[in-house]
Amino acid sequence: MKTIVNTTPGCADPWDVDSISVDQALSQITDSISALQDCEELPIRDCLGRISSESVISPINVPGHANSAMDGFAVPAQSLPEDGVAELTEIGTAYAGKIFDGLCQQGECVRIMTGAVIPEGTDTVIMQEQVDQLENKTIRIGAGHRAGENVRYAGEDITEGETVLANGSKINPADLGILASLGIGSLKVLRKPVIAFFSTGDELVSIDKPLQKGEIYDSNRYTLHGMLSQLPVDIVDLGVIEDDPDAIRTALLKASQTADLIITTGGVSVGEADYIKPVLEDIGEIEFWKIAIKPGRPLTYGSIGNSIFMGLPGNPVAVMVTFSLFVRAAIRKLSGAPAWQAPLVKARAMQDLRKKAGRHEFLRGIASTDANNGWQVEKTGMQGSGILTSMSRANCFIVLPAENNGVKQGELVDVQLFDHI
Numbered sequence: 001m002k003t004i005v006n007t008t009p010g011c012a013d014p015w016d017v018d019s020i021s022v023d024q025a026l027s028q029i030t031d032s033i034s035a036l037q038d039c040e041e042l043p044i045r046d047c048l049g050r051i052s053s054e055s056v057i058s059p060i061n062v063p064g065h066a067n068s069a070m071d072g073f074a075v076p077a078q079s080l081p082e083d084g085v086a087e088l089t090e091i092g093t094a095y096a097g098k099i100f101d102g103l104c105q106q107g108e109c110v111r112i113m114t115g116a117v118i119p120e121g122t123d124t125v126i127m128q129e130q131v132d133q134l135e136n137k138t139i140r141i142g143a144g145h146r147a148g149e150n151v152r153y154a155g156e157d158i159t160e161g162e163t164v165l166a167n168g169s170k171i172n173p174a175d176l177g178i179l180a181s182l183g184i185g186s187l188k189v190l191r192k193p194v195i196a197f198f199s200t201g202d203e204l205v206s207i208d209k210p211l212q213k214g215e216i217y218d219s220n221r222y223t224l225h226g227m228l229s230q231l232p233v234d235i236v237d238l239g240v241i242e243d244d245p246d247a248i249r250t251a252l253l254k255a256s257q258t259a260d261l262i263i264t265t266g267g268v269s270v271g272e273a274d275y276i277k278p279v280l281e282d283i284g285e286i287e288f289w290k291i292a293i294k295p296g297r298p299l300t301y302g303s304i305g306n307s308i309f310m311g312l313p314g315n316p317v318a319v320m321v322t323f324s325l326f327v328r329a330a331i332r333k334l335s336g337a338p339a340w341q342a343p344l345v346k347a348r349a350m351q352d353l354r355k356k357a358g359r360h361e362f363l364r365g366i367a368s369t370d371a372n373n374g375w376q377v378e379k380t381g382m383q384g385s386g387i388l389t390s391m392s393r394a395n396c397f398i399v400l401p402a403e404n405n406g407v408k409q410g411e412l413v414d415v416q417l418f419d420h421i
């Protein structure tokens with residue numbers, strides 16, 4: 001007689017009615033988060049990567065004065081020959097930061113260095129390589145020059161009164177330079193979000209202790225530390241919490257008193273020691289708990305009091321994939337940063353890629369340029385969600401949408417390059 005076993009949807013099923021799509025998860029996350037409002041005023045160097053909470057109007061023109069783009073000779077354009085050669089008399093020198101005070105007349109010129117203010121009476125700079133310098137402070141200029149050449153005009157980069165930085169901009173290195181060029185030393189920015197995280201698992205041991213049989217070192221807190229450190233956030237590492245609902249409840253409630261976002265890893269599946277979801281049901285709200293993604297299907301998203309909660313899976317690769325997709329989007333929204341998604345580029349698959357339709361897959365890949373300067377991509381090797389070396393060797397995700405059911409060598413696939421390459 002045949003035994004019949006009833007099955008409920010689980011990790012092995014490609015289609016799971018409880019799972020939401022990656023895009024749906026992303027929009028639910030970003031729709032449910034509002035940007036922080038508090039701000040602080042900081043010296044501009046400390047504003048890199050932060051979000052401005054004021055707009056900046058330029059108090060001056062940049063450059064402040066018309067100046068030379070070349071080392072050469074400043075001349076009045078009327079003295080330039082239409083054809084033949086003109087001889088001009090050199091009456092002085094203008095240096096960057098040292099003005100030439102005189103007035104230049106027709107038939108005269110001023111030796112000028114890059115960045116020096118254009119002397120009165122001149123409007124054009126001829127490169128020194130394009131003139132003959134004679135012994136008696138005389139130069140010879142040929143035809144073919146344009147009036148105004150090699151002059152940088154006052155305000156040509158920034159005009160007084162212009163908005164150089166909009167409220168809500170993410171401050172990049174060029175912005176620091178621009179603020180400095182306006183003589184602005186400090187800026188109001190939104191405060192950094194506070195992110196608290198801990199690992200859960202009775203098998204986890206911190207790196208300063210010897211391993212007993214069946215134990216493993218906690219690596220997730222280190223990858224999380226690494227990924228969070230690249231963002232403008234304040235980090236609170238709460239260590240390892242055992243698989244015990246009371247201990248998890250206590251840790252979550254404590255974290256919710258200070259953190260804007262709480263991240264945990266592990267304990268979100270349907271195993272007997274997976275307590276994150278029931279504890280969250282008890283002390284907070286759950287928005288969703290399963291995404292049709294591989295790796296990283298179980299992900300509990302919700303809130304505890306005023307804190308956002310993201311319960312990531314325990315497997316080390318799933319932590320990194322879900323962080324890169326969902327946690328970064330949540331932090332961006334919380335920080336007030338403009339929405340952004342890493343662009344996908346097309347790359348030629350260097351091997352067959354097996355996949356069943358159903359889940360959005362993020363394989364770890366190595367992208368490189370092929371002989372025609374196009375992109376090609378190969379897998380890093382074993383793709384299990386515990387194979388953390390697959391992440392460390394990768395420079396991209398190979399992104400296969402839910403409906404994809406396999407790729408043949410030579411076909412084009414979407415690749416998302418990591419931003420640290």
Ligand code: AMP
Pocket residue numbers: 199200201203204216217218219220221265266267268269271313314315316
């Ligand atoms: P879980 O989601 O708790 O069922 O864990 C899934 C897998 O990830 C198990 O093999 C765990 O041992 C492993 N794992 C969980 N947390 C960590 C961690 N912090 N560091 C390394 N591996 C972990």
Ligand code: MG
Pocket residue numbers: 200201202243266267273314
């Ligand atoms: Mg566990």
